[in-house]
Amino acid sequence: MTTPLTQLTGSYVLDPAHTRIGFVARHAMVTKVRGAFKEFEGTAQLDGADPARSSATVSIKADSIDTGNEQRDGHLRTNDFLDAPNYPLITFVSTGVEQRGEGEFRVHGDLTIKETTRSVTIDVEYTGNARDPYGNLRVGLEGSVAISRKDFGITWNAALEGGGVLVGDKVVLEFDVSAIKQD
Secondary structure, X not given: OOOXXXXXXXXXXXXXXXXXXXXXXEXXXXXXXXXXXXXXXXXXXXXXXXHHHOEEEEEEEHHHEEOOOHHHXXXXXXXXXXXXXXXXXXXXXXXXXXXEEOOEEEEEEEEEEOOEEEEEEEEEEEEEEEXXXXXXXXXXXEEEEXXXXXXXXXXXOXXXXXXXXXEEEEEEEEEEEEEEEOO
């Protein structure tokens, strides 16, 4: 049995073992590369009665990027892309939450990549809640947002012989979250 939203108010932490923070980017104009960040932490303060009072923060280790190809991952960690040695964290801090419908929310916030901060709006769906075998209350959330990598100073590319470029500008960030209530 799921708990009503009004009873979910409290502090939460992301469960990294059951949360995915991923991305999708166009490659060579014909396919998509998918990947995820393996190391991150995050907290949320949920207010089930007044979702506008909810907030969230996420901190991602840039060098934990994983696309399943070590050579590509190594390139993504360089200054051509994330410059992980000089900018080790990617952060998101919410600035507002609005309820859009039953279980649908729009989370506004500041995304910082390579010390460049841009406002983004993430459409989020509440996917439910449950007590796990250890008695913890968990909530599930899914969301995504499309960003322009150029907006964050990530402009590296290579021209393709037949026209176009190797890496698309649009990157879709994907969030599949399991958060555990702390109080």
